[in-house]
Amino acid sequence: MKAAAFYDKRDIRIVDKPVPEPKADEIRVKVEWCGICGSDMHEYEGGPHGVPTMGHSGEHPLTGKSGLPLVLGHEFSGTIDKLGPEVDTEKYKVGERVCVEPIITCGQCKLCHGGFENCCPKMGIIGVADDGGFAEYALARQHRVHFLPDNVSFEVGALIEPLCVAWHAVRQAHFTMGQTALVLGGGPVGLAVLKVLQTVGARSVYVSEVADARKEYAKKSGATEVWDPREVDVVQACKDRGPHGLGVDVTFDCAGVPASIKTAIKAVKPRGTILNVALWDRDVPVSLSDITTGEKVLIGTACMVEAFPAVIQAVSDGRLNTDGLITGKISLDDIVSQGFDAIAAARDKHVKILASPIKR
Ligand SMILES: [Zn+2]
Ligand SMILES: [Zn+2]
Structure with a gap:
């Protein structure tokens, strides 16, 4: 063969x-x-x-x-x-x-x-x-x-497989209907997370991305707002839009660069959840003080578990949209x-x- x-x-x-x-x-x-x-x-x-x-x-x-x-x-x-x-x-x-x-x-x-x-x-x-x-x-x-x-x-x-990775990440975050999220990185994984967040009823999903083509994909995929972190203070923007000026409920780092995980930690509200979805091949310094003082939760997510049947069903009945x-x-x-x-x-x-x- x-x-x-x-x-x-x-x-x-x-x-x-x-x-x-x-x-x-x-x-x-x-x-x-x-x-x-x-x-x-x-x-x-x-x-x-x-x-x-x-x-x-x-x-x-x-x-x-x-x-x-x-x-x-x-x-x-x-x-x-x-x-x-x-x-x-x-x-x-x-x-x-x-x-x-x-x-x-x-x-x-x-x-x-x-x-x-x-x-x-x-x-x-x-x-x-x-x-x-x-x-x-x-x-x-x-x-x-x-x-x-x-x-x-x-x-x-x-x-289905990459959608399952996103599905599992969203489930790891205990994300619930009506919550707000920031997705860092508008590549394949970030867009899949955006789509899954829409499926589970996110109120707003903001995307931070630098590349023009990816910004367009994120807009077309229904992101509430798409920000270029070189032009917008993403942490402040999340605070401005989050409940009581505290930040968004959950952040998803799908970019995996030092700046994105740092922003993910700062942009989430106190007691909010940070999901590290990206794969890393190096260590990065992050502010554990931000995590401790706000009792924030930093969670990892690995591949998927028991996601395939749910994702296939969601795609089949139109709740999970794969356009674009x-x-x-x-x-x-x-x-x-x-x-x-x-x-x-x-x-x-x-x-x-x-x-x-x-x-x-
Ligand atoms: Zn893959
Ligand atoms: Zn085993």
Whole structure:
């Protein structure tokens, strides 16, 4: 089969690989679309960082992967193509339309048993700790395969994973209807958080972003106001608009730069919640005094847990709107020039680019 294999920084090649055979309770998915994520870009532009061992020394403890090349891609949809020998054949049938929840977990530890499998110490991700969706076929265990209703296209099916990341972040914040939020960063993750906040009934969602194209996307996606932090004092603006001049209820740092997390901490009201959604590869100094004196709560969020069914339902019944999130659809053959290199050259022009191994 055809696959895009990550060999090293700035080195992704279209290669021919054997079609993977589903073992035990694995399902083989014939990939329709797979989205390029910021984390894939991070690997391509400066990696290898997390792939394929994800911080474990030697080999990944669940996938056994220890070296490159690796097929990236964890945001994919497709059809069920073949069932492993232990798959529930009553539930899963060849030809059904699905998307894949890419987390790989041990299923045995205290966190997995306690419903926090996204924090499993052995957690891996399909397309990071094992071959993923930038290929004609990919494997996933049966309980990670979710059906797509007829009114959810394969393209939108490839957006379910990043929407689940946003969904889980909003749930981590205990965000409730009628509250106000500031989203820092109007990239793919920030826009997904904005959309989920609208779904759950946010009163106002302000977006802070510097890039012009992303400001436009945020406006089109229904942000209450979009601010350029170089022109607007975002902390003061949040205080002015928040209840009693205290700041917004929740802030979401989706930008992951020192200035954004600092603003996130200062712009939230006392006893408000700061969500760190961004991935960091360095430590940053922040004011813990601001957190302590206002009894603010700083929370992390990792991938997702039990979000897929809820997000698929919300997209299917129209509560969660995905308009504007897909800004490019390309062939897997062109994934380097029209995908990775195009995003690297003009990151702010793109939200989500999807690649397909199928000739269209
Ligand atoms: Zn992703
Ligand atoms: Zn576990």
